[in-house]
Amino acid sequence: LISRPSFENISKKWVPELRHYAPNVPIVLVGTKLDLREDKQFPMNFPGACTISTEQGQELRKEIGALAYIECSSKAQQNVKAVFDAAIKVVLQPPLKSKKQKRKFGFCHAL
Structure with missing residues (x-):
């Protein structure tokens, strides 16, 4: 949440690599260092740093x-459990695929 280059590398580098090597793995996007984004001293201590907003994170998701x-x-123990809960949920309760997605892979029927 405090590094623009890391944020940009998600879509440019990490997701393409993940899709190549593990195409069917569900993704949980996690923004870390929330405590620094909320720290009023952070911009003064790191001039030029650009934080990532919740809206930008949701858009990237x-x-x-x-x-x-x-x-x-x-560090602040904020939402750490929620990260693991979300990871467990997407594995144990994956979203239902639409009919359009199911047709994408096709089926072979013998008559």
Whole structure:
């Protein structure tokens, strides 16, 4: 949540690599270092740093097809459990695929 280059690398580098090597794995997008984004001293200590908003994170989630987006801080213990809960949920309760998605792979029927 505090690094524009890391944010941009998600869609440019990491997701394409993930889709190549593990195409059917669900994605949970996690914004880390929430405590620093909320720290009023952060911009003064790191001039020129650009934080990532919740809205930007949600937009990236949609863009990359992630099933969840969560912001957390391990230092402040904010939403850490929610990250693991979301990961478990997307594996144990995957979203239902639409008919359009099912047809994409096709089926062979013998008559």
